[in-house]
Amino acid sequence: MSTRNIRPSYTWEQAIEILRSDPKHRELIFDAYLTEDLGDNCRRFSASHEFHESLDLLNRHMPGFKTVLDIPGGNGIATVAFAKAGYDVTAVEPDRSSQVGSGAIAFNLNREGLRAVIVNAFGEALPFADARFDVVYVRQGLHHASHLTRMISELSRVLAPGGLLLAAREHVVDDYGKSLRRFLDSQVDHQLYGGENAFTLTDYRNAFSNAGLVTVVELSPYASPINMYPNDQTSLRHKILNSREGKILRLFMSANLVARIGWWRLAARKVPGRLFSFLLRKPI
Secondary structure, eight states, rough: OOOOOOOOOOOOOHHHHHHTTTTHHHHHHHTTOOOHHHHHHHHHHTTSSHHHHHHHHHHSSSTTOOOESSSSSSTSHHHHHHHHHOOEEEEEOOOTEEEEEEEHHHHHHHTTOOOOOEEOTTSSOOOOOOTTEEEEEEEEOHHHHHHHHHHHHHHHEEEEEEEEEEEEEEEEOOOOTHHHHHHHHHHHHHHHOOOOOOOHHHOOOOHHTTTOOEEEEEEEESHHHHHHHHHHHHHHHHHTSSSSHHHTTTTTTTHHHHHHHHHHHHHHHHOOTTEEEEEEOOOO
């Protein structure tokens, strides 16, 4: 399967600098926690419904966990959030840059007076002993794997028996032809650096199974605040009710019924690149 359809012209850091400089992409950069204000990115993510729902989900299924592997660490938003919450965090990030890589993670940790281990590596070859972590947290990272099965096998290897892998907000497509092309064509960052990708649900599930992981929860689009961001239930309800179709339906139906119909329609759409999240356990 092909994971790239264009030759990259810029690095990831250069692509973000270009998007930051263009006012029409301001909202995209803000929602992606990629603004130049590294501290604000971390503060907003730590306070987000998405992070708190992720933390609640992990604690419900593994109360008392202590060690967390955050991969890819990116600019440090999740590493800082877990460290502030009192966990022993290790961040893995191959990019060393000061804006979108391990340099940014170090800056954010120092600014907050927090500690975490930062390692420059790729998910397909992790430099850790077996059974090292209670939790592996992957936010929007599996779909960037150069070899999905190998990466998930490595994540499983470093999980302690009984440990949890939370793969949050992974892009899903229906096939590696038209569906993947439609998704990649819609990603403005991909046009610059060529690094976006997505897999089918079948391939994600098979990779988890091949790594010996057992599914605890599979969250479909709009099933959780984790997948809804930058929206939430309130903002989505507002958009449904104030859409053209919503306004027409409200002439004949109650707002609650219109909202339920709109929610069902959103959940049923098979948009290329739609977001799924997966919570998996390594058997004891």
